[in-house]
Amino acid sequence: MIASLKGLSYEERLRAFNLPSLEHRRRRGDMLQVYKTLNGIDRNAMWWCHSVVGGAHIGALKRMFLLSSTQQGSDPVFTFTTLLGIKPLTCVFGRAVHSLSKIGDELYIEPLEQGLSLRTVNSSRSAFACFVFSPSFFLHYDDGKTEDLSKPTTDHDDDDYDDSTIRCKIGMKSCLNVFKSLSTLEKTVEKCKININMQDARVIFQLYCRHGIMKTYNLAFIESETLQAVFSKDHTPNVLTTQSRLLCDAVTNFQTTQEEVSLIVNEDEVILKNYVEDEPDPNKIIHTQMRLNPEEFQVFQVGVNAEVTFCLKELRAVLHFSESANLPISIHFESPGKPIIFCLDSDPSFEANFVLATLADVSTQVSCSQRSTQTAQSKSKDSRNITAKKRQISSNNERSASKRHQDESNISASSFLSRNENIIKTKPREKTTNPTALQAATDHLLNYVELANDTKQSFSTNTETRETELRNNSQVLLTTSPRDSEEEESPRIPLQMHQQSTHQIISGFEEPEEQEEEVPGTPPHATQFKSLFFGLSQASSMASQQVRSPQTAHGEPMVLAEDTDDED
Amino acid sequence: MSLSTQESDEDSNYVLVARLDNARTMANILKAVHFKDTAIIFASQNGLKVTVEDAKCVQANAFLQASLFQEFVIREDQVTFKVNLTVLLDCLNIFGTSQVGGVMTALKLCYTGYGNPICLLLEENGVLTDCSLTTQDPEETLDFNFSSTNVINKIIMKSECLKEAFSELDMTSEVLQILMSPDKPHFRLSTFGSAGSSHSDFPKESDMMESFQCEKTQSNRYKISLLKPSVKALMLSSRISLRMDRRGFLSMQYMIKTDDGQVCFVEYFCAPDEMEEIDEDACS
Numbered sequence: 001m002i003a004s005l006k007g008l009s010y011e012e013r014l015r016a017f018n019l020p021s022l023e024h025r026r027r028r029g030d031m032l033q034v035y036k037t038l039n040g041i042d043r044n045a046m047w048w049c050h051s052v053v054g055g056a057h058i059g060a061l062k063r064m065f066l067l068s069s070t071q072q073g074s075d076p077v078f079t080f081t082t083l084l085g086i087k088p089l090t091c092v093f094g095r096a097v098h099s100l101s102k103i104g105d106e107l108y109i110e111p112l113e114q115g116l117s118l119r120t121v122n123s124s125r126s127a128f129a130c131f132v133f134s135p136s137f138f139l140h141y142d143d144g145k146t147e148d149l150s151k152p153t154t155d156h157d158d159d160d161y162d163d164s165t166i167r168c169k170i171g172m173k174s175c176l177n178v179f180k181s182l183s184t185l186e187k188t189v190e191k192c193k194i195n196i197n198m199q200d201a202r203v204i205f206q207l208y209c210r211h212g213i214m215k216t217y218n219l220a221f222i223e224s225e226t227l228q229a230v231f232s233k234d235h236t237p238n239v240l241t242t243q244s245r246l247l248c249d250a251v252t253n254f255q256t257t258q259e260e261v262s263l264i265v266n267e268d269e270v271i272l273k274n275y276v277e278d279e280p281d282p283n284k285i286i287h288t289q290m291r292l293n294p295e296e297f298q299v300f301q302v303g304v305n306a307e308v309t310f311c312l313k314e315l316r317a318v319l320h321f322s323e324s325a326n327l328p329i330s331i332h333f334e335s336p337g338k339p340i341i342f343c344l345d346s347d348p349s350f351e352a353n354f355v356l357a358t359l360a361d362v363s364t365q366v367s368c369s370q371r372s373t374q375t376a377q378s379k380s381k382d383s384r385n386i387t388a389k390k391r392q393i394s395s396n397n398e399r400s401a402s403k404r405h406q407d408e409s410n411i412s413a414s415s416f417l418s419r420n421e422n423i424i425k426t427k428p429r430e431k432t433t434n435p436t437a438l439q440a441a442t443d444h445l446l447n448y449v450e451l452a453n454d455t456k457q458s459f460s461t462n463t464e465t466r467e468t469e470l471r472n473n474s475q476v477l478l479t480t481s482p483r484d485s486e487e488e489e490s491p492r493i494p495l496q497m498h499q500q501s502t503h504q505i506i507s508g509f510e511e512p513e514e515q516e517e518e519v520p521g522t523p524p525h526a527t528q529f530k531s532l533f534f535g536l537s538q539a540s541s542m543a544s545q546q547v548r549s550p551q552t553a554h555g556e557p558m559v560l561a562e563d564t565d566d567e568d
Numbered sequence: 569m570s571l572s573t574q575e576s577d578e579d580s581n582y583v584l585v586a587r588l589d590n591a592r593t594m595a596n597i598l599k600a601v602h603f604k605d606t607a608i609i610f611a612s613q614n615g616l617k618v619t620v621e622d623a624k625c626v627q628a629n630a631f632l633q634a635s636l637f638q639e640f641v642i643r644e645d646q647v648t649f650k651v652n653l654t655v656l657l658d659c660l661n662i663f664g665t666s667q668v669g670g671v672m673t674a675l676k677l678c679y680t681g682y683g684n685p686i687c688l689l690l691e692e693n694g695v696l697t698d699c700s701l702t703t704q705d706p707e708e709t710l711d712f713n714f715s716s717t718n719v720i721n722k723i724i725m726k727s728e729c730l731k732e733a734f735s736e737l738d739m740t741s742e743v744l745q746i747l748m749s750p751d752k753p754h755f756r757l758s759t760f761g762s763a764g765s766s767h768s769d770f771p772k773e774s775d776m777m778e779s780f781q782c783e784k785t786q787s788n789r790y791k792i793s794l795l796k797p798s799v800k801a802l803m804l805s806s807r808i809s810l811r812m813d814r815r816g817f818l819s820m821q822y823m824i825k826t827d828d829g830q831v832c833f834v835e836y837f838c839a840p841d842e843m844e845e846i847d848e849d850a851c852s
Contacts, residue, residue: 174763180736188732202764212774213729214753219764 090192094179096131101172102317108169108227119227126357127314128229137349168221178205178217229355236332237303244322244329264307275309309359318342318354584679587639591675593826595660600834601628603797607653608706626794629835649703659699663692712837718813721748724779727805733768734799744792749785788816788840798836816840
């Protein structure tokens with residue numbers, strides 16, 4: 001157009017006219033608009049409809065605009081829309097509800113700082129799932145807490161928990177009814193609006209479908225306390241991240257009736273195997289084991305060799321969601337007894353966390369007071385607790401471990417759990433020693449002792465039958481004994497070790513059923529999973545997740561978080 | 569062929585003779601009204617009408633017009649009898665319900681008269697099946713007295729969206745409330761279940777609506793258990809016409825397209841749960 005500028009680049013042309021770039025101008029326009037909006041000068045929302053590109057900043061401004069324009073004291077309204085063909089968000093939400101429905105019977109809805117949270121916990125409190133949808137997931141997000149900025153005098157500031165915070169729970173079935181058919185959702189629903197009406201105690205889901213059809217669901221809710229599990233993803237030594245496809249394929253190998261599965265990791269491999277508790281007849285049980293290569297994982301961080309056992313059904317619930325969303329899944333775990341966390345946080349608009357309890361060793365079931373009563377019985381019990389990890393135990397470790405193990409034998413939950421703060425960083429192999437051994441590491445080694453002994457004998461061979469036998473006790477297996485703790489072993493242990501070693505080795509092969517009877521007061525093994533996870537102590541703090549689950553003085557199985565709803 | 573002479577000889581004995589090249593047509597239509605074991609069949613010059621009733625509150629009629637049949641001969645003005653619908657359907661599907669390779673089952677239905685069984689002759693690929701169904705005295709069918717003059721609201725729409733809505737009805741609710749109104753929401757289906765209430769709104773501007781004639785706002789409740797069988801007919805249909813009269817009686821007419829492109833109608837009448845009209849629900 002202007003001959004003198006022919007052949008120049010965009011930047012050069014701008015410079016020639018001393019003009020700012022388009023991006024700069026857009027930003028400036030945004031700032032002006034935001035100023036106007038926040039100050040109530042211009043409430044015309046049309047400006048942000050203009051640009052389709054540059055979605056990120058538009059989204060942020062949109063939100064800011066919408067948040068500020070809501071009336072004070074209004075009911076929270078969350079509207080999210082599906083842009084058909086771009087991202088079926090309603091479907092993601094629906095799938096999340098489906099996934100949660102496979103875990104618990106009640107859905108807890110609560111708007112948080114980070115976004116709208118949907119949580120549930122299963123009846124035995126051994127599984128907790130939480131989806132948090134950030135405001136960017138929604139077209140319009142109003143959590144009823146926003147201050148009306150145009151009226152600075154009104155004080156609408158909410159502290160963390162006062163009455164205006166909405167925390168409600170609805171029946172899972174009724175919520176599932178709204179998102180019943182995912183395929184229909186995908187095809188026909190264009191927008192979904194969720195409204196929480198505090199006066200009528202109703203959660204209102206409005207689905208705007210094709211052809212102008214609108215479906216409204218008014219679900220009654222009950223106000224409840226926050227449901228929060230106490231767990232920490234950031235401090236777990238083991239983190240695996242992989243595409244959910246890999247796990248899905250692995251999981252299909254297990255029988256549908258399989259209840260529990262174990263995840264075993266060491267430096268070289270990841271093994272998934274089915275967990276067999278009782279084995280009346282070895283020939284009747286099918287053992288399934290899948291070995292995965294570390295290369296198949298995007299993140300493969302093994303701080304401690306671990307073998308954790310958890311419920312397969314809940315894992316399937318996780319995969320049900322992640323696979324359809326095609327997201328990578330992160331697994332954070334540590335040691336038996338500690339929860340294993342499946343995390344889906346690759347998508348910026350939402351985050352999902354599934355926290356499952358893992359089987360603890362039998363010792364955790366026994367209370368502190370029973371420690372002293374432990375005798376050969378418990379020792380033999382422990383020997384049975386040996387699991388696959390034993391292979392990894394070095395012979396050195398074995399010896400020392402067994403020493404320690406003798407004395408404590410059935411290290412009760414108390415001792416085990418009481419060291420939670422200084423969690424044993426059970427060592428993997430010698431190569432990957434974890435220097436953070438606990439002070440009272442001896443307790444933790446109880447299983448290792450047995451392990452050590454038996455491992456020496458036969459585990460190196462890695463025979464499956466052996467493993468299964470040892471697993472009979474449904475004891476959660478500890479990982480390899482920490483090396484450092486060797487020094488700390490109490491002097492009395494070595495005396496007993498030698499006596500017991502052979503005994504243990506032999507007893508290790510027995511079918512261990514009597515453990516339940518031996519120890520009075522031990523809860524039936526079926527309950528080993530539960531009440532390990534959710535607890536009372538966190539009830540008051542309902543804030544975000546705690547770092548560590550504090551242990552009770554009695555070493556009873558730790559409850560990490562609890563739904564403090566009085567109805568319970 | 570000897571068969572034709574045979575026919576004309578035998579047919580003179582029959583009060584009703586109907587021949588259909590594709591028995592599946594009839595089977596499909598009858599399936600739409602099959603929610604009770606017995607049905608009353610009215611045969612007239614126009615064709616067959618199969619009526620099924622339940623609880624004296626709901627009545628379903630399937631119309632098989634004479635033009636549907638390859639041959640339809642009736643020697644009396646009207647022939648009525650009661651027959652077991654389940655058995656009739658079983659016979660019609662005697663060669664199986666799946667249609668493979670476009671092979672059709674031919675049907676010949678004969679009825680000699682009062683007190684005699686109806687005779688079904690089915691043939692497929694040279695295999696002949698002869699069924700004889702006992703008939704019973706027909707009962708009085710309900711007369712809903714549903715006349716067009718009393719109709720206040722009438723909606724004709726495509727079945728697709730209603731199919732979804734009906735199949736997703738909250739079955740924990742005892743009633744289905746149907747609201748038809750000239751104002752918003754124009755057409756609303758509501759259920760009140762254990763979880764809470766749910767509403768499906770169909771605006772009159774929707775492209776699913778073919779005709780919308782509502783004079784007055786009417787909202788009536790119908791027992792869901794009575795309406796559930798109509799879903800079968802809805803699933804087979806392509807269009808549906810809903811009419812509500814002054815008393816709140818509901819008439820649903822479904823237009824079903826048969827395999828050979830012909831059109832059949834199935835009609836459902838349902839009495840409201842409560843006789844008086846209810847105002848629009850206060851639920852949000």
